[in-house]
Amino acid sequence: KCFYCGDLTQKKDQLIYDLFRSKCTKLFNINEYTIKGIDFLNNNIENTFYNLPKKPVSSLISVGQGIEKVTEKNYLNLKNNLYPYLLTVGEEGVTVYRVDSIDSFKKIGGNSFGPTTLWSLMAISCGYEDPDLAISEAAKGNNKLIDLSVKDIYGGNYDNISLSSDLIGSSFGNFKNVIDMNKIEKKDIAKSLIILYGATYSHVTAMASSKEKINKIISSGNPFDLLELFQIIQTSIDRYSNNYIGTVFSDYLDYFELIGKAIELIYNN
Numbered sequence: 001k002c003f004y005c006g007d008l009t010q011k012k013d014q015l016i017y018d019l020f021r022s023k024c025t026k027l028f029n030i031n032e033y034t035i036k037g038i039d040f041l042n043n044n045i046e047n048t049f050y051n052l053p054k055k056p057v058s059s060l061i062s063v064g065q066g067i068e069k070v071t072e073k074n075y076l077n078l079k080n081n082l083y084p085y086l087l088t089v090g091e092e093g094v095t096v097y098r099v100d101s102i103d104s105f106k107k108i109g110g111n112s113f114g115p116t117t118l119w120s121l122m123a124i125s126c127g128y129e130d131p132d133l134a135i136s137e138a139a140k141g142n143n144k145l146i147d148l149s150v151k152d153i154y155g156g157n158y159d160n161i162s163l164s165s166d167l168i169g170s171s172f173g174n175f176k177n178v179i180d181m182n183k184i185e186k187k188d189i190a191k192s193l194i195i196l197y198g199a200t201y202s203h204v205t206a207m208a209s210s211k212e213k214i215n216k217i218i219s220s221g222n223p224f225d226l227l228e229l230f231q232i233i234q235t236s237i238d239r240y241s242n243n244y245i246g247t248v249f250s251d252y253l254d255y256f257e258l259i260g261k262a263i264e265l266i267y268n269n
Contacts, residue, residue: 031089031095052072060231070227087105096208139194142185144188146191149165153173219249
């Protein structure tokens with residue numbers, strides 16, 4: 001058998017069968033398998049998790065500034081300190097779960113703006129055909145003609161709520177003022193979109209953390225392998241939570257649910 005999660009078209013299903021003579025079986029209860037996979041990796045593999053170097057929020061979710069390339073991962077072990085945690089699953093939408101043990105978890109929130117939404121908007125508005133290229137180019141874009149800054153709205157810093165002048169005050173808010181569309185490159189639009197996605201992802205996660213009083217978040221299911229995007233998410237969560245939350249990622253995040261399913265098959269046999 002070939003197990004999968006998410007969408008699989010009939011054409012791809014037939015292709016896999018023609019190549020490998022293997023029938024595809026959809027994984028249901030994938031979040032149950034994800035939690036089992038995380039538990040197994042945490043107990044058996046060193047450096048399962050990592051976070052990224054701290055960055056000022058103004059260097060990541062600002063107008064007109066580039067995103068520096070991220071090359072460093074800070075690996076850490078959770079071991080006996082894994083539970084409780086929040087699990088954010090970014091697939092079609094973003095769903096947040098509270099996980100108290102390998103057998104005890106519940107959904108506590110989420111929204112409909114997930115990786116699928118991000119990719120669809122990039123394809124429609126930018127004309128990208130390759131998701132990985134769209135994401136990598138987005139990190140190099142300049143959103144000055146796309147996003148409206150706090151300074152554009154208030155004339156400077158908004159000190160009452162600690163907003164610096166160069167932070168984004170309105171995503172795509174400046175787009176209405178563009179006269180010459182030829183001055184805008186598709187990577188500029190893509191940059192605005194990944195920042196908007198990162199901020200939305202972070203906001204729903206931070207609200208869930210505040211509600212549940214849990215300060216550990218494991219990010220799972222995000223299909224885009226771009227550390228710069230992960231750093232936007234981490235830094236945004238830091239800001240929304242006043243640095244209360246610790247966000248971790250993993251080199252194995254694409255395999256959590258498959259490892260969990262494999263463990264179930266092994267023990268059941």
